[in-house]
Amino acid sequence: MLRFFAGVVSTLLLVAAGVFIWKSQAEAEAVIPPPPEARSYAGSFLQPQRVSEDPPAASEKTKEQKRFGRADKDDDGRITREELLTPRRKAFAKLDTNGNGSLSFEEWAVKTVDKFSGADADGSGWLNPAEYETTKPKASPKKKCAC
Numbered sequence: 001m002l003r004f005f006a007g008v009v010s011t012l013l014l015v016a017a018g019v020f021i022w023k024s025q026a027e028a029e030a031v032i033p034p035p036p037e038a039r040s041y042a043g044s045f046l047q048p049q050r051v052s053e054d055p056p057a058a059s060e061k062t063k064e065q066k067r068f069g070r071a072d073k074d075d076d077g078r079i080t081r082e083e084l085l086t087p088r089r090k091a092f093a094k095l096d097t098n099g100n101g102s103l104s105f106e107e108w109a110v111k112t113v114d115k116f117s118g119a120d121a122d123g124s125g126w127l128n129p130a131e132y133e134t135t136k137p138k139a140s141p142k143k144k145c146a147c
Contacts, residue, residue, distance in 0.1 A: 069075075073083045097107050119127055119135045127135075 068079070071079050071084060073086070092103070095103055095107055095111070097110060115135055116127070119131045121131055
């Protein structure tokens with residue numbers, strides 16, 4: 001019984017010590033002064049100039065204009081149904097191997113099955129790490145900056 005009582009007391013002392021340490025660190029963090037103002041001395045060393053702290057924000061309209069421009073293939077300022085559906089039709093046509101206008105599960109999965117068969121060089125029915133590495137997507141070339 002004495003061991004149980006000693007364990008309870010030591011646990012309470014450890015918890016109390018943790019609370020005191022935590023409180024002392026919280027008070028120490030509150031005492032830290034704010035950082036000094038950012039100043040630019042570009043014009044003159046005698047007259048400090050205040051630097052704007054808010055970075056310029058990208059407008060959502062600009063992002064939407066870019067997205068609209070990608071969808072408007074003929075650049076007439078309008079997106080027709082055909083412009084919106086043509087890329088999707090091309091992707092669908094690649095998967096529709098028998099050309100009947102509908103996809104069965106087999107037609108949909110044929111690309112994955114062909115990819116697996118091509119990667120399984122030894123015909124074992126499973127891929128080792130070297131074979132699996134051949135299935136990674138090809139990296140698209142990055143556009144060069146026109147700066």
